[in-house]
Amino acid sequence: MNKEEKYGHLLPQVAALCEGERDLIAKMANVSALLHHEFGFWWTGFYRIAPACGVIQNPRDNKGLMDNSEAGRYELVLGPFQGPLACVHIGYGKGVCGTAWKERRTVVVPDVEQFPGHIACSSESRSEIVVPVFQGDEVIAVLDIDSRDLNTFDEVDACWLERVAALLTTD
Ligand code: SME
Numbered sequence: 001m002n003k004e005e006k007y008g009h010l011l012p013q014v015a016a017l018c019e020g021e022r023d024l025i026a027k028m029a030n031v032s033a034l035l036h037h038e039f040g041f042w043w044t045g046f047y048r049i050a051p052a053c054g055v056i057q058n059p060r061d062n063k064g065l066m067d068n069s070e071a072g073r074y075e076l077v078l079g080p081f082q083g084p085l086a087c088v089h090i091g092y093g094k095g096v097c098g099t100a101w102k103e104r105r106t107v108v109v110p111d112v113e114q115f116p117g118h119i120a121c122s123s124e125s126r127s128e129i130v131v132p133v134f135q136g137d138e139v140i141a142v143l144d145i146d147s148r149d150l151n152t153f154d155e156v157d158a159c160w161l162e163r164v165a166a167l168l169t170t171d
Helices: 003-018 024-039 068-073 095-103 155-168
Strands: 043-051 074-082 107-109 127-135 138-147
Touching (some): 024 155, 127 155
16 A cells, blocks of 8 residues: 555544544544554654643633744643653744644654754654644644654645544544
8 A cells, every 4th residue: 555545544544533522632642543553653643732831821811822922821742642752842933843833834854854943852753744733723733743764754644644633623
């Protein structure tokens, strides 16, 4: 199977896992396991946007982060994943994950050493893709996948993984 066929095979499974399930963490856990084992990636998982450590939230203000002035109030926090241990907190605009969040777009990194500010959770990781997860217009998480090979990810992965990400927030 080429990777298009693999994704084509996997997408209905993702849809089935997500259908009728409202718990986002549970869906992230199963989706990361499914992708990880189907493709044999090095690291597959999610970072969720959450209030930054030490920031006291006004419980009436849960509108989420959409502009730079509030950037320090939120950060990416490690969520469900498969693979080796990973860093827990990533700031807005930091690393590949923070960049995908800030720029609200999928970021494909053919060679992590060429990406300024790449955060190396594992020295084994050579290439990476990060896909934002949207709820409505708001980025609520990112899907991050690392490979031990260079040039693993391209537009095909971006397109299919964006479809995977969309299923997570489709009720
Ligand atoms: N490389 C990521 C950090 C997360 S780990 O790869 C699991 C980044 O630069 O944001």
